[in-house]
Amino acid sequence: MSGPHDRFFRYVLEHSGRAEALLHALLPPGFAARVDWSTLRSQSTAIVDTAIRETRNDLLFSVRLRGVSRPAFILLEHQSSVDGRMAARMLEYVSRLLHHWEQQHPSGGPRPLILPVVLYHGPRGPWTAPRRLEELLELPLKQARREGWLKHLVRLEYVLYDLMTRSERELKTLACPPLVRLALVLLRLTGPGS
Numbered sequence: 001m002s003g004p005h006d007r008f009f010r011y012v013l014e015h016s017g018r019a020e021a022l023l024h025a026l027l028p029p030g031f032a033a034r035v036d037w038s039t040l041r042s043q044s045t046a047i048v049d050t051a052i053r054e055t056r057n058d059l060l061f062s063v064r065l066r067g068v069s070r071p072a073f074i075l076l077e078h079q080s081s082v083d084g085r086m087a088a089r090m091l092e093y094v095s096r097l098l099h100h101w102e103q104q105h106p107s108g109g110p111r112p113l114i115l116p117v118v119l120y121h122g123p124r125g126p127w128t129a130p131r132r133l134e135e136l137l138e139l140p141l142k143q144a145r146r147e148g149w150l151k152h153l154v155r156l157e158y159v160l161y162d163l164m165t166r167s168e169r170e171l172k173t174l175a176c177p178p179l180v181r182l183a184l185v186l187l188r189l190t191g192p193g194s
Contacts, residue, residue, distance in 0.1 A: 006078065006080075008183060008186070009078055009183055009187065010059070012179055012180055012183040013059055013076075014042070016040055016042070018176070018177050018180045019059075019061065020037050020040050021174075021175065021180055022176055022180050023035075023061065023074060023076070023117075024037070024175070025161075025175065025176060026076075026117055026159065026161045027074070027115070027117065027159065028159060031065075034065040034067065034068065035063050035065060035066075035072075036065065036066055037063075039062070039063050040063050041061065041062045041063075042059065042060070042061055043060040043061060044060070045058050045060045058075060058076060058077045058078070058093070059075075059076040059078070060074070060075055060076070061073065061074045061076070065113070069110060070110035070111065070112055070113060071110075071113070072112055072114070072115070073112055073113070073114045073115070074114075074115050074117060075090070075093055075094070075097070075114060075115070075116045075117065076117045076118075076119060077089075077090070077093075077116070077117065077118045077158075078119050079118055079119070079120045079121075080121055080122055080187075081122050082120070082122060082124070082129050084130070085129075085136070086118060086129050086130075086131075086158065087129075087130055087132060087135065087136055087156060087157070087158065088136055090118075090156060091133055091154065091156045094116060094156065097112070097114055098111060098112075098114070115159065116156070117159040117160075117161065118158050118160050118161070119161045119163070119187075120160065120161070120163060121163040121164060121187040121188050122164060125164055126162055126164045126165050127162045127164070131157050131158055131160055132155070132156070132157040133154060133156045133157070134150065134153055134155055137153070139153075163184060163187055163188040164188065166184075166188070168188065171184045171185050172185060
């Protein structure tokens with residue numbers, strides 16, 4: 001992690017109760033409703049970080065989903081600047097996680113579901129980077145969809161929680177422990193390297 005706000009964010013989420021409360025607020029409601037929160041566990045991100053980058057702004061959580069027999073992971077990337085390649089980075093992280101899973105489970109079995117999430121705060125306003133991988137390919141998306149070949153391309157869309165589009169009042173009233181709300185407000189108010 002690079003700055004003090006990054007270390008603070010990681011500290012806040014080291015406690016499973018705080019991590020649960022924050023993830024419940026960040027995740028799509030339908031997905032959050034399926035999570036068996038008693039199974040939430042923090043996992044090592046070394047498999048994601050190896051040979052990709054030196055900073056460690058990501059957190060990885062394992063969970064079980066009600067009505068789903070396969071394991072699931074939530075990959076939470078904390079960003080303090082807009083990265084135009086975030087969709088490609090998330091695809092790479094998901095691919096590495098799947099590869100690692102296959103190495104750890106050589107006998108097969110269902111591959112895990114992996115939900116990529118980006119929590120963003122930045123000094124230059126809202127997130128502007130593409131959220132879907134196909135947007136990075138600079139394709140005529142409507143035409144590709146109409147012609148029926150878009151569905152054959154590798155696709156990925158990450159969940160974005162943009163603190164810069166949330167009011168301070170909204171963050172202060174989230175159904176989270178006070179330390180989590182404080183962390184989100186501070187992240188919104190601080191820029192990279194603050």
